[in-house]
Amino acid sequence: MTATVSGILTAAADRIESSGWASHYQQPGVSICDAIALEVRDVPGPNKLKAALLNAAFAALQHHIEPAGMSDWLRDPDRTQAEVVAALREAAERAPEEGHTP
Numbered sequence: 001m002t003a004t005v006s007g008i009l010t011a012a013a014d015r016i017e018s019s020g021w022a023s024h025y026q027q028p029g030v031s032i033c034d035a036i037a038l039e040v041r042d043v044p045g046p047n048k049l050k051a052a053l054l055n056a057a058f059a060a061l062q063h064h065i066e067p068a069g070m071s072d073w074l075r076d077p078d079r080t081q082a083e084v085v086a087a088l089r090e091a092a093e094r095a096p097e098e099g100h101t102p
Contacts, residue, residue, distance in 0.1 A: 003043040005056045009092035011039040012057075013085045021081040023074070032074065032084055036061075056096075064091035 012035035020029030030038070040054045058070075064087060065073045073079070073087075 003040075003045075003049075003053055005053065005060050005095040006092045008036060008039045008043075008053055008057045009060060009088050009095060012036045013088035013092065015039065016081065016088070017085050021084050023079060023084075029081075032061075032088070035088075060095040061088065061091045064094060 012032070015035045015038065016030055016032070022029035022031045022034075036057050037054065040050050040057065043050055043053060062070050074084075
């Protein structure tokens with residue numbers, strides 16, 4: 001199995017789309033951090049691989065959200081689930097295509 005940053009971010013978007021998004025202001029659902037982490041957790045392979053994928057996925061999302069900064073962007077009380085899902089999908093489209101194979 002080959003896992004990519006793009007695949008992780010797309011799967012995280014799918015998870016939030018189907019389960020809901022838990023923001024700082026609304027519950028229940030899945031937070032953006034948990035959605036990414038859960039997708040990385042399911043990748044077979046050593047923890048070193050998973051750590052690299054997790055870091056790369058967050059870096060790709062952070063790069064996409066700049067210059068707002070991820071914390072400020074996520075804490076915006078007007079942020080919607082649709083915007084979060086769109087940001088994950090757009091970051092996935094722009095993510096490097098390097099695959100990580102365990």
